[in-house]
Amino acid sequence: MKIREILRVLDARLVWGEPLLEEEVATACASDMMSDVLAFSKEHTILLTGLINPQVLRTADMLDIRCVVFVRGKQPNQEIVDLAREYDVAILSSGWTLYEASGKLYESGLKVE
Amino acid sequence: MSILKDEFPVAAMDFVAAGEASGKIKRMLKKLGVNINVVRRVSIACYEAEINLVIHSRGGKILLEVDEDKLTLITRDVGPGIPDIPLAMREGYSTASDDVRMMGFGAGMGLSNMARNSDRFHIESQVGVGTEITMGFDL
């Protein structure tokens, strides 16, 4: 699935990442614990999270995650947007909860690899 | 003769800088043309180790050495040390504070994730002195 599609499925706002919209992703990982993301996430995944801090972007960078979705309408601040640009990670903001957003993506065909 | 040798200081409780050393190392390895799967495993292990230095130690450093056929990461800190290593290695065991959990860490997964992602893992610790972790990766 393309990041452009994820944006649509989640009724999300693209905070940063226009150049990444055509990138393909294979699966998703949803958690507020970066420890679990580091331990359990697969390759070519996106990250859905309700946690907003610079470590979310650093975790994404370490795992080569190309798209982070902040749920429950959370708006990342400038520091986070700057990191996203530096690491080349698209960031989206969606009004759905973590559970709802996960369900919508799963239903639309983004399964667990 | 090693291809690359470098060291990176890591400050205790500096959440703003936490992860910067691992990011630098990742980019250095990519530039060197190290296999991407190895870069991924080194990055994960290095970041877990760096976060541990930030949240559990009084500060320390990460040493990186790249040779023809292997890569070595060593983390060395100045305390407080780990009293029971088998217990610390157990998945789910964590002494992290609520503040650290609010940052998204402290699930007790880090050490076992480091061991899983490296080809060789060795940990030594002395209470009151410090902890040294050596991780080896085949290239």
Ligand SMILES: Nc1ncnc2c1ncn2[C@@H]1O[C@H](COP(=O)(O)OP(=O)(O)OP(=O)(O)O)[C@@H](O)[C@H]1O
């Ligand atoms: N460098 C260190 N100095 C002192 N204690 C440490 C150090 N590294 C780990 N520990 C101890 O070992 C425990 C387990 O570490 P581990 O990395 O597995 O989990 P964590 O850091 O608590 O959580 P997570 O890594 O999932 O975010 C820690 O909670 C801490 O008590």
Ligand SMILES: [Mg+2]
């Ligand atoms: Mg840890």
